[in-house]
Amino acid sequence: MAMIIKRKKVVSLFAVLTFAVFSSFLFIVGYSDETKLNLNRPPKSLDKFYPPVSKDKKFLQAMHSMSLSFKATFLYLQRGDKSKAKKWAENLVKNYLSIPDMVPEWRNYIKRELAESFLKAVESGDMNTIKKSADDLGKTCGSCHQDNQLSVKIFYYTPNWDDIEVEDPVTLKKVGVHKFMKDMNDSLQFAIIGFQDGDFSFAGKNAKDFVARARALKEICSSCHTSQESIEAIAGKAFITSLDSFAKSVNEKKSDEFFKSLDKVGYYCSACHTTHLFLWEIKESLEE
Known part of the structure; x- marks a missing residue:
């Protein structure tokens, strides 16, 4: 069953002017334009990555790994270390593209071509291209978070007392x-x-x-x-x-x-x- 509540719409504020801003990139960093948000039960395929079905944290680890990889990529771009930046960018793309295998219902959020474009941009070292590709890729993450993050947190992290x-x-x-x-x-x-x-x-x-x-x-x-x-x-x-x-x-x-x-x-x-x-x-x- 879906629940409708009011929440402010997430928009991308990724505006990189310097390498310092690159290193503090966030997928979702601002709110504007109040809108209605539908809260739906998370896909059942996600159940296998959370208690009580399983203690396997594979999905959550992939989320953390992506966030960490973005941060590390821009850290090393700032330092001028393209080799390590590429390593972390590859890790980001690997985890990003693993999402449809874990949660097939969310496959439409994942844009392979944007992930590959981001990796190529990092390899090129062109900051304007990196800025645009990172922004485009970040929007796909933000879109999924906007639609699902709150319901996932509530559904899987709220205690269940039914068996007590x-x-x-x-x-x-x-x-x-x-x-x-x-x-x-x-x-x-x-x-x-x-x-x-x-x-x-x-x-x-x-x-x-x-x-x-x-x-x-x-x-x-x-x-x-x-x-x-x-x-x-x-x-x-x-x-x-x-x-x-x-x-x-x-x-x-x-x-x-x-x-x-x-x-x-x-x-x-x-x-x-x-x-x-x-x-x-x-x-x-x-x-x-």
Whole structure:
């Protein structure tokens, strides 16, 4: 399923006036003309180069190699070392032309004649020709990045929680993350409703359930956040203290303390949601 968002259109700003600028060439370096961008699921042929299907980084290594090769080519042109410039230019072209073999769906982005022209230009040492051929080749990379880079990053780098289960401390049953988060949210909202309406028994029961579930979040977080330092920052002592204050304010029926502690708890919820939830929702839309 495609998602349409607004983004600024990438344009090439490769305007080489000196060798120094050559050495800092970027494929994509500027934005103008706001336009709509379609986010589509990346081609399935790309799956084999990313977890969980594979840990093979062949595709990503080719991307990094191209970027490095461009930089190195212009570095050695600046130094007047045509031999090393040619070596790196050849490496760039080799990786560039390997893309259709890895991702056949992207073959139309790859222009063999432009890659070969770039290599010939580097061999000639004519800077005007190099400038034009590098600009033309860079535009093909920029076009592919414009269409696909964002969706690839979201799709393959956003954590997938579908296979994670956690024991709900309230029901003592193993449940998926999505149900666990929904039940925890329900407990919190019921606690707020009960407190505001003066039904403190109902509020207390749901506050207790919420706190128990919130404490269990550490089990989910530790699936990815493996260091003690990261767990402490996400769901450590400060988080537990805010939960205890929340439960205490409900039991003591103190309105000011209740909303103050609710704000503190909400900070931790928001921090995690801002980091993960938005990107996960976009990823889910791409998978549909």
